[in-house]
Amino acid sequence: MQEIEKKVTYSIGQFATIVGLSAPTIRYYEREKLLNPHRDHADRRYFTETDVSWVKFLLHLKGTGMSIQELKLYVKWRAQGDATIPNRLALLKETRNDFMEKYRQVQHHLQILNDKISWYEKKETGASHTEEPFGDYLTRIGHSE
Numbered sequence: 001m002q003e004i005e006k007k008v009t010y011s012i013g014q015f016a017t018i019v020g021l022s023a024p025t026i027r028y029y030e031r032e033k034l035l036n037p038h039r040d041h042a043d044r045r046y047f048t049e050t051d052v053s054w055v056k057f058l059l060h061l062k063g064t065g066m067s068i069q070e071l072k073l074y075v076k077w078r079a080q081g082d083a084t085i086p087n088r089l090a091l092l093k094e095t096r097n098d099f100m101e102k103y104r105q106v107q108h109h110l111q112i113l114n115d116k117i118s119w120y121e122k123k124e125t126g127a128s129h130t131e132e133p134f135g136d137y138l139t140r141i142g143h144s145e
Contacts, residue, residue: 007048008048008049009038009046009047009048010046010047010048010051010052011044011045011046011047012026012027012037012045012046012047014047015047015051015052018052019052019055019056019059020059021055021059029055029058030045032068032071032072033072033075033076034058034068034071034072034075035051035054035055035058037051038051058071061074061095064095064096064098064099065095065098065099065102066091066095070091070095073091074088074091074092077091112141115141119132
């Protein structure tokens with residue numbers, strides 16, 4: 001006799017914990033049609049490992065700066081099948097370009113922060129006694145007034 005494998009399912013609370021979102025956010029994603037939970041015989045939501053993977057993917061896209069509206073568009077196109085691959089590809093490339101610009105800005109901010117920390121550490125330890133007027137500093141980091 002062959003055993004039937006039981007599919008692991010999660011309540012909304014369990015699912016929310018696993019994916020790192022609140023239950024209200026899960027319901028919001030459902031209302032926005034980003035997520036389509038299953039329903040049991042009592043009409044209660046339940047989720048599967050496939051849903052976990054899907055939400056984690058959506059959160060990766062969201063983490064790159066993709067807006068909810070763009071996520072909705074991506075989900076809509078995905079549901080329409082392979083004919084929309086060019087649309088999805090263009091959206092993903094645009095998202096990547098926007099993300100890379102933000103990433104360059106963050107890297108620049110981090111470099112300025114690291115430079116300032118280094119300067120203060122040298123001053124604090126006595127390794128440096130130089131003074132730099134603030135205007136000169138701004139010019140040096142590319143933020144002249």
